[in-house]
């Protein structure tokens with residue numbers, strides 16, 4: 001079949017996208033699927049409205065109007081025989097030269113389209129309609145933050161929130177105002193000499209640095225450690241706040257939402273913790 005990629009129509013099997021494309025690395029993109037029967041699109045206007053709204057919400061600057069999208073869809077359908085087709089449209093933030101959560105500057109969005117065969121349009125005939133059987137379950141999308149999934153758009157958007165405000169990370173809390181983690185780090189606080197971090201559950205990634213730090217603190221220091229949830233208010237009133245990640249190890253945080261933590265200086269417990277971590281970073 002014939003696909004469209006960044007200004008060109010070409011055989012689908014020849015279409016190539018960089019592995020650095022943020023659609024691949026972060027799930028950083030927007031898509032639509034529009035049915036087309038005999039060259040006639042169903043719901044084209046609202047499909048494109050929704051895609052433009054999505055692009056705008058995640059700040060991908062692609063300014064195609066409805067006519068440009070219609071031309072693309074109609075050409076894709078025509079080149080693929082104008083049968084019963086699903087027209088798949090996908091815009092990602094494009095391929096950056098590095099892997100960094102914040103939205104890159106000066107990167108061209110990737111625009112991809114192809115068609116696939118779909119069934120005949122459904123008909124109002126009880127003898128022909130397919131009867132469906134379904135399951136039910138609690139909506140868990142995306143309350144599976146313990147899975148290190150490449151679907152990182154939520155993380156990327158949270159990182160960007162902090163980045164746009166001139167900060168290096170964004171600490172996240174849940175509906176009960178309990179601190180879970182940050183957009184790409186785990187979060188620790190020190191209060192009255194005790195180190196706290198959220199216990200592992202579906203609300204946070206089981207960070208390897210978190211695991212190593214907890215073990216190092218327990219084995220090689222006399223600093224008490226508690227895996228317990230603490231609130232945003234506790235965080236703001238903490239003596240120290242730290243972030244952990246593989247690249248940062250234990251990173252001291254001095255300001256949260258512009259407010260100083262403790263005396264606004266890097267803390268003494270942090271120094272002990274990072275020292276212990278350094279001494280044992282190759283043990284695991």
Ligand code: PLP
Nearest residue numbers: 184185186205207208209245246
């Ligand atoms: N939490 C999130 C959401 C992350 O993406 C990461 C690292 O990428 C972390 C925590 C820290 O994990 P680790 O210490 O394994 O790097």
